[in-house]
Amino acid sequence: MRAVKIKKENLFDFLEAIKPFGDLWGPVKSGDGYVLEKVTDYSNIEMSALRTRIPFKKLLFPPKFTMFKFDEKGIRSSDEELPRQVIFGLHPCDLHALLIMDNFHSLHYVDPYYRERRERTAVIGLSCFPDDRCFCKATNTHYTEKGFDLFLTDLGDFYILWIGSSLGDDMVRECPELVDEEVTHDDLEKYIAWRKKRESNFKLKLDFTGMPSIMELSYDSPLWDELGEKCLSCGACTIVCPTCPCFNVIDEVDIGGGTGERTRRWDSCMFREYSMVAGGHNFREARSERLKLRFTHKLQAFVGAFGEAACVGCGRCIGACPVDIDIQTVAQNLKGEEVKA
Amino acid sequence: MREIVVEPLSRVEGEGGITVQLDGKRIKDVRFDILEGTRLIETLVVGKTPQEDVSIACRICAICTLSHRYAALRGLEKALGIEIPPKAHHMRSLMHLGECLESNSLHVFVLALPDFLGYPSAIAMAEKYGNEVTQALALKKFANHIMEVTSGRMIHGENPTIGGFGRYPDREVLLNIKKQARDFLEFAVYGTNLVAGLDIPSFFEKETVFMCCEPGNEFGLMGDSIRISTGEVVDCNDYKKLTNEKFCPHSAAKHCLYKGKPFTVGALARVNNLGERLKGQAGKLFKKHWNDRWLKNPIYNNHAQAVEIVWALEQIPGVVDDILKIKEDPALVKPARTEGEGVGAVEAPRGTLYHHYQIKDGLIADANFIIPTGQNLEDIEKYMRLAVQGMIDQGADDDAIRLQLEIICRAYDPCISCSTHMVRIERV
Amino acid sequence: MKAETQLQNPYEPEPMRLIRRYPLNEDVHFFQVRAVDMEKALSLNYLPGQFMMISINGIGEAPFSISSTPSRPGLLEFGIRKVGNMTNRIFQLKENGIFGVRGPYGNGFPIEKIKGNDLVIIMGGLGAVPLRSLLLYALDNRDQFGKIYLLHGARTPDEMLFRNEFFNMMKRDDLFCHLTVDQDDTGQWPFETGVVTRLFGKLAHIDPKNTYFAVCGPPVMYKFVVAEILKLNVPKHQILMTLERRMKCGVGKCGHCIIGGYIYTCLEGPVFSYWDVLHMKGLI
Amino acid sequence: MSQEKKSVGLYGFTGCNGDQLVIIHSEDQLLPFFDSANIKSFSLAKSDNDNSELDLAFVEGSISSQEQAEHVKAIRERTRYLVAIGNCACYGGIQAMELGAKGWDQRFRKVYGDGFFINRTPIESKPIDVFVNVDFYLPGCPIDARQFFYCFAHFLQDDEPVFPDYPVCAECRWRENDCLLLKGELCLGPLTAAGCGARCPSHNLTCLGCWGPMKEANIGAEFNLLKEKDYSLEEIKRRFRMHTGSGMMKPLKKLLGAL
Numbered sequence A: 001m002r003a004v005k006i007k008k009e010n011l012f013d014f015l016e017a018i019k020p021f022g023d024l025w026g027p028v029k030s031g032d033g034y035v036l037e038k039v040t041d042y043s044n045i046e047m048s049a050l051r052t053r054i055p056f057k058k059l060l061f062p063p064k065f066t067m068f069k070f071d072e073k074g075i076r077s078s079d080e081e082l083p084r085q086v087i088f089g090l091h092p093c094d095l096h097a098l099l100i101m102d103n104f105h106s107l108h109y110v111d112p113y114y115r116e117r118r119e120r121t122a123v124i125g126l127s128c129f130p131d132d133r134c135f136c137k138a139t140n141t142h143y144t145e146k147g148f149d150l151f152l153t154d155l156g157d158f159y160i161l162w163i164g165s166s167l168g169d170d171m172v173r174e175c176p177e178l179v180d181e182e183v184t185h186d187d188l189e190k191y192i193a194w195r196k197k198r199e200s201n202f203k204l205k206l207d208f209t210g211m212p213s214i215m216e217l218s219y220d221s222p223l224w225d226e227l228g229e230k231c232l233s234c235g236a237c238t239i240v241c242p243t244c245p246c247f248n249v250i251d252e253v254d255i256g257g258g259t260g261e262r263t264r265r266w267d268s269c270m271f272r273e274y275s276m277v278a279g280g281h282n283f284r285e286a287r288s289e290r291l292k293l294r295f296t297h298k299l300q301a302f303v304g305a306f307g308e309a310a311c312v313g314c315g316r317c318i319g320a321c322p323v324d325i326d327i328q329t330v331a332q333n334l335k336g337e338e339v340k341a
Numbered sequence B: 001m002r003e004i005v006v007e008p009l010s011r012v013e014g015e016g017g018i019t020v021q022l023d024g025k026r027i028k029d030v031r032f033d034i035l036e037g038t039r040l041i042e043t044l045v046v047g048k049t050p051q052e053d054v055s056i057a058c059r060i061c062a063i064c065t066l067s068h069r070y071a072a073l074r075g076l077e078k079a080l081g082i083e084i085p086p087k088a089h090h091m092r093s094l095m096h097l098g099e100c101l102e103s104n105s106l107h108v109f110v111l112a113l114p115d116f117l118g119y120p121s122a123i124a125m126a127e128k129y130g131n132e133v134t135q136a137l138a139l140k141k142f143a144n145h146i147m148e149v150t151s152g153r154m155i156h157g158e159n160p161t162i163g164g165f166g167r168y169p170d171r172e173v174l175l176n177i178k179k180q181a182r183d184f185l186e187f188a189v190y191g192t193n194l195v196a197g198l199d200i201p202s203f204f205e206k207e208t209v210f211m212c213c214e215p216g217n218e219f220g221l222m223g224d225s226i227r228i229s230t231g232e233v234v235d236c237n238d239y240k241k242l243t244n245e246k247f248c249p250h251s252a253a254k255h256c257l258y259k260g261k262p263f264t265v266g267a268l269a270r271v272n273n274l275g276e277r278l279k280g281q282a283g284k285l286f287k288k289h290w291n292d293r294w295l296k297n298p299i300y301n302n303h304a305q306a307v308e309i310v311w312a313l314e315q316i317p318g319v320v321d322d323i324l325k326i327k328e329d330p331a332l333v334k335p336a337r338t339e340g341e342g343v344g345a346v347e348a349p350r351g352t353l354y355h356h357y358q359i360k361d362g363l364i365a366d367a368n369f370i371i372p373t374g375q376n377l378e379d380i381e382k383y384m385r386l387a388v389q390g391m392i393d394q395g396a397d398d399d400a401i402r403l404q405l406e407i408i409c410r411a412y413d414p415c416i417s418c419s420t421h422m423v424r425i426e427r428v
Numbered sequence C: 001m002k003a004e005t006q007l008q009n010p011y012e013p014e015p016m017r018l019i020r021r022y023p024l025n026e027d028v029h030f031f032q033v034r035a036v037d038m039e040k041a042l043s044l045n046y047l048p049g050q051f052m053m054i055s056i057n058g059i060g061e062a063p064f065s066i067s068s069t070p071s072r073p074g075l076l077e078f079g080i081r082k083v084g085n086m087t088n089r090i091f092q093l094k095e096n097g098i099f100g101v102r103g104p105y106g107n108g109f110p111i112e113k114i115k116g117n118d119l120v121i122i123m124g125g126l127g128a129v130p131l132r133s134l135l136l137y138a139l140d141n142r143d144q145f146g147k148i149y150l151l152h153g154a155r156t157p158d159e160m161l162f163r164n165e166f167f168n169m170m171k172r173d174d175l176f177c178h179l180t181v182d183q184d185d186t187g188q189w190p191f192e193t194g195v196v197t198r199l200f201g202k203l204a205h206i207d208p209k210n211t212y213f214a215v216c217g218p219p220v221m222y223k224f225v226v227a228e229i230l231k232l233n234v235p236k237h238q239i240l241m242t243l244e245r246r247m248k249c250g251v252g253k254c255g256h257c258i259i260g261g262y263i264y265t266c267l268e269g270p271v272f273s274y275w276d277v278l279h280m281k282g283l284i
Numbered sequence D: 001m002s003q004e005k006k007s008v009g010l011y012g013f014t015g016c017n018g019d020q021l022v023i024i025h026s027e028d029q030l031l032p033f034f035d036s037a038n039i040k041s042f043s044l045a046k047s048d049n050d051n052s053e054l055d056l057a058f059v060e061g062s063i064s065s066q067e068q069a070e071h072v073k074a075i076r077e078r079t080r081y082l083v084a085i086g087n088c089a090c091y092g093g094i095q096a097m098e099l100g101a102k103g104w105d106q107r108f109r110k111v112y113g114d115g116f117f118i119n120r121t122p123i124e125s126k127p128i129d130v131f132v133n134v135d136f137y138l139p140g141c142p143i144d145a146r147q148f149f150y151c152f153a154h155f156l157q158d159d160e161p162v163f164p165d166y167p168v169c170a171e172c173r174w175r176e177n178d179c180l181l182l183k184g185e186l187c188l189g190p191l192t193a194a195g196c197g198a199r200c201p202s203h204n205l206t207c208l209g210c211w212g213p214m215k216e217a218n219i220g221a222e223f224n225l226l227k228e229k230d231y232s233l234e235e236i237k238r239r240f241r242m243h244t245g246s247g248m249m250k251p252l253k254k255l256l257g258a259l
């Protein structure tokens, strides 16, 4: 990693200069929140946006896409060239989630659809200031040295521009005149002051220490049934979560029957059919079982498998569930703390 | 006694049939049966909020869904004291044009033209008239697209709602609509000339009365007063005077009379009453093809619809510009009051449609809908009777009579699901 | 297959030809298939207990256990029960027809660990399909295993899968083969009647330290069978069972087969030891 | 496909004809549609309709006269599969809205007076499964063209179509809309079967439930949530029964009975 500086007023020129690296996607305002959208007018980018409704995952495995087409003769892989893309504005929590996703999609088997898109993607991270839903400090995902090609830390009238990969370096070399190679001691002090200020600003204090043991002991807790009664099985919690990758595979046929395509779509462990097998037996018939799966996965099993939780503290699910079942309320409930919804 | 029955009447929207009873050469009865079941929609909306009403009332009919929605919105917004902002007004004009375009092109090219060219369906017609059918379907698709973009989906879109629109379409989408409208104009003109070239039988011709909304100084599809071919102009609040209803045991729709006489509404009424105001290509076509047989023969409704297609296509670019001129999307306008009464009149593709509401405590207290096909029923039966008489005199066989009656009936583009539920007896 | 060496898209099925099919009972049919590409057909390597994803364009994919043994390369065999859309369409396939298959997936039986030990195979119903692979493998490599027992239960004589094959095996002297049916309406059934646990009496002395058990059958069977095995003091990790879950990918991505929060049945199963089962909640 | 073409009929009973119209409006699919099967009857689109044996019948509309009831039974007798399309056929539609105390007779008289019909014996509107066995339900007001052709293509191959078993909310979230329920509006998204693509919420308008309830609709949870948000029982009931007749009301009544 290497650090340079870039003046704020140069940012748009910089984004213009790196156009050859692909379509620029950044957070833009939509209703009361933000969504990641393709931007051509850089002034639409919301630099202070915290979380987009759906995270970056939609650009690496879209909610629905064609795996391949088929006809009477057999299958045909898509020869369509995917566009190159630059995702701008990912915060440390999402960058951690991106690392989890990268790892997940190459573990045991490389997922070619993910890889295809990932290889065409450059990532520019952006520093942030927590609001009352952020708890990445609790999940220890509030900093990252990895997962980005470039990362911008906002220090007032300039950014520190961290170069995290050779691709990032290529981008900077497109426009050397826009960056300032010299980082001074003064800048370091500013950076440290900024960190202190940011860290003291986390309002949501969750403590996940020892969570796996608590989950283990709570396996038969009546809490799951109570939550199951309330849950609407809408899947919102999984849709917004940057570390939820589950999908379904559905064939679409044209009317004649001979031609069609195999499609992949987002699925959710909160849906009824998720664990159903032929003949109608459902391994997770009750909603409480599904909720248990989701939270065991995030807070216990993943830790067992990878040494870290699959929750990166982005706080998306905290705003998403209509009946307030989220990582915060569940963790607080299980630990016998006062639950704030 | 001989009975000629056509049931169900195909290629009309809804379930209907025709029955002719002959006693030798004498006609005993000619009936246009409305077989569609009853839905009692006017009673369903009572006790609902205005917004819920809009969602229910539009489901009276899938073809005229936007006209019903528009009439309901106008009636309800009058009752609630809502003035919609200009951008919403232009959007409503666009959606209304989309529906007129959709319905007219479906009727002229897909439902009626096969009759004149001697095919059972547009699909069967495609073999010889491939280009025409393809173009007609493309035009209809474009019209559907306008409806989808403005109302949220092709049928029963909820986007036009009390006080405006839930969401306004993107600029690129609108610009594309503008462009396509221009592109389709050539085919529309060709289509009008094609229809105008058809041989139209004249033996059942007879003068009648025409009614439509008075849109102001131009040709249009909406207004607060009604223009009658006799020269009168009547406020739409007095709609009951124009549409006296009577119950007929063979019909789930009630029949309407004006001063005791049958009358015609729809494209033919609009073009006959307001055609002089048409400009551009539509104006030229009107001048070229219109003659006083249009005042006597309902088959010319097809011609009038074709002219309207051209008119609608010519209107669209201007309306799109009007929408785009206003950058800010206005929020929905909230009701000024919770009580009131209002009549909304619009021109559905088939003719004048009235929605009359009374609102109390924010809920619908009473509703009355008068739909165009109900208003046309008496004239439909009148012309069928004339045609049967004429054909018996010529010694025509049952099949020929059957086809001729179907053609007349279909020319009115009757919308049966609409008509069934709407008309209500007023007993004094 | 290791991630680094993977070249091909693991989701694109390989065309296979249906060589032969016939009914095993009323709703389970036997399907013998071979990769259209002969070279691939011969090089396809797998372990007993692994499964493949069968793909029918227009309907989708579903996992099916391999019933043949890798010791007889070239042909793949499946036993498939007709239960829904996907299996309906598989049943419409004619001999010589082409369809898609990808795999093998899953862990399979830990053959290397079993080798040198005695092996008891307990199958019920459709469980015969995957365990037949293990059985045939062990018989083909007879010298590498100790005593081999087969306990097979079916509901009725008509429903018993691979009936003739197992009848013939009764004649072998290097295998203790015992068959039972829950109920015999024909009156012609020459062997045991009663549930499969009744056959435990047929087991001679079992040396618990050196015996592996492989179990597959309907969910209810496990409870009773495992209880019997535990009575013999067999270590829990030597009791192996193959489990079924919903699967959409077979390669540990789609999530449907997850158990216990992070175990993907398709990667770490479908063969689990009873120790795993106890350890991971929600397994059976 | 070498197999013989299947015989298909489309029928409309009481309703707005929107479902058949959705098919007619699918210009790009229309020619393959007529090409892939023998369309024996489709009275909205063509006139040479007959009453022959069918493999597949699509029935739109609710049953609102005794004659219609007889007709739908006759269709059932000569078809292998019968698919109910649209809410009227599946749930009775708006005309089967459960209005409680105000009886249907009274409402009928309010509209038609004491008039009688010579060609029909009207009855209160009911979904078709009250009269015949239905093999498959394709809900929507109106149906979605993609779902229809998906369903059609599957039946042509004797497969049962598999439809989403999750609520409109899922589609709504995929489209990254602001959640209206979270803002306090009375949205039926969590209860309603997906399939429409979350059209209304995508236009900032609440879901009205026009696809009918999804299999697992958690009526109780939504009901409690709406009560918490200060909606009255009257308001909630009004919304629940609007588009699917008994579809949403049956479970609600069960719940209220239990309360």
Ligand SMILES: Cc1cc2nc3c(=O)[nH]c(=O)nc-3n(C[C@H](O)[C@H](O)[C@H](O)COP(=O)(O)OP(=O)(O)OC[C@H]3O[C@@H](n4cnc5c(N)ncnc54)[C@H](O)[C@@H]3O)c2cc1C
Binding pocket: A276, A277, A278, A279, A280, C051, C060, C061, C062, C063, C064, C065, C066, C078, C079, C080, C081, C082, C083, C084, C085, C086, C087, C088, C126, C129, C130, C243, C244, C245, C246, C247, C248, C270, D162
């Ligand atoms: C490891 C493994 C091995 C199996 N081996 C065999 C075998 O040897 N023989 C055999 O007959 N069956 C086997 N099965 C079960 C077989 O996969 C199901 O019977 C089959 O998926 C049924 O599909 P269907 O479409 O006909 O049934 P439907 O009931 O129509 O299925 C409905 C939907 O559920 C999905 N589905 C249902 N069950 C499963 C499942 N178990 N896994 C994935 N998706 C499912 C289907 O894809 C379909 O979309 C095995 C399952 C697993 C997990």
Ligand code: SF4
Binding pocket: A237, A240, A241, A242, A243, A298, A310, A311, A312, A313, A314, A315, A316, A317, A318, A327
């Ligand atoms: S569980 Fe919630 S807070 Fe954690 S990563 Fe997922 S959405 Fe974010």
Ligand code: SF4
Binding pocket: A230, A231, A232, A233, A234, A235, A236, A237, A238, A270, A320, A321, A322, A323, A324, A325, A326
């Ligand atoms: S968002 Fe809430 S209601 Fe929806 S599935 Fe998740 S936990 Fe259940």
Ligand code: SF4
Binding pocket: A322, D168, D169, D170, D172, D173, D177, D178, D179, D180, D181, D182, D187, D188, D189, D190, D198, D201, D206, D207
């Ligand atoms: S707006 Fe309605 S449909 Fe969308 S997520 Fe919220 S509750 Fe569900």
